[in-house]
Amino acid sequence: AQSVTQLDSHVSVSEGTPVLLRCNYSSSYSPSLFWYVQHPNKGLQLLLKYTSAATLVKGINGFEAEFKKSETSFHLTKPSAHMSDAAEYFCVVSDTGGYNKLIFGAGTRLAVHP
Amino acid sequence: EAGVTQFPSHSVIEKGQTVTLRCDPISGHDNLYWYRRVMGKEIKFLLHFVKESKQDESGMPNNRFLAERTGGTYSTLKVQPAELEDSGVYFCASSQVRAPLYFGPGTRLTVL
Numbered sequence: 001a002q003s004v005t006q007l008d009s010h011v012s013v014s015e016g017t018p019v020l021l022r023c024n025y026s027s028s029y030s031p032s033l034f035w036y037v038q039h040p041n042k043g044l045q046l047l048l049k050y051t052s053a054a055t056l057v058k059g060i061n062g063f064e065a066e067f068k069k070s071e072t073s074f075h076l077t078k079p080s081a082h083m084s085d086a087a088e089y090f091c092v093v094s095d096t097g098g099y100n101k102l103i104f105g106a107g108t109r110l111a112v113h114p
Numbered sequence: 115e116a117g118v119t120q121f122p123s124h125s126v127i128e129k130g131q132t133v134t135l136r137c138d139p140i141s142g143h144d145n146l147y148w149y150r151r152v153m154g155k156e157i158k159f160l161l162h163f164v165k166e167s168k169q170d171e172s173g174m175p176n177n178r179f180l181a182e183r184t185g186g187t188y189s190t191l192k193v194q195p196a197e198l199e200d201s202g203v204y205f206c207a208s209s210q211v212r213a214p215l216y217f218g219p220g221t222r223l224t225v226l
Contacts, residue, residue, distance in 0.1 A: 034214075041219060043117065043118060043216070043218045044217035046215070049214060098212060099145075099209060100147075101162065101172075101173075102159060102215070103159070104149075105156065
């Protein structure tokens with residue numbers, strides 16, 4: 001069965017410093033992996049997706065993630081945090097390899113301080 | 115383009131009452147999904163419609179939950195009777211075929 005583990009429930013950074021949100025996955029086949037973000041009172045928004053093409057995936061708002069099969073990781077990074085990045089981030093794996101049944105991690109709440 | 119909308123945004127009901135949540139997907143999206151996040155837990159899949167047909171309802175917790183999608187447009191999720199453990203945030207999402215999901219803002223359900 002597929003699963004994801006987000007290693008940090010809360011991450012706090014200063015504005016302008018790098019962001020690293022960690023995610024490990026478990027999958028019995030080549031996974032489809034995603035990062036979603038939820039800002040307060042908003043819907044979940046797709047940041048980026050990995051579907052077995054390039055291992056370094058670029059997303060919106062300057063975020064990117066690297067698929068590392070040997071480490072079963074899909075960490076999310078951003079070189080310089082902005083105040084507007086404060087939100088909850090979810091690492092997600094597809095149960096079926098497509099989009100139809102998503103399995104979510106527990107979420108990482110990112111705080112950005114001035 | 116309007117996004118996925120959900121109504122109500124919040125609902126507070128007593129245990130044993132009935133609540134109906136509504137989701138309006140993005141126009142033209144044949145796929146519609148329901149997910150929920152119970153307090154302190156992960157967001158979990160409930161079910162998937164393709165047009166008006168239930169494609170996968172393996173995540174529905176029990177027969178107190180009934181989902182419908184009339185005419186392949188909007189969808190409702192009814193909880194009857196509601197129990198305390200049903201409290202949480204219910205998300206709806208829609209998508210085109212083999213495309214990423216667009217999520218609504220969710221309905222926060224509190225059962226007292």
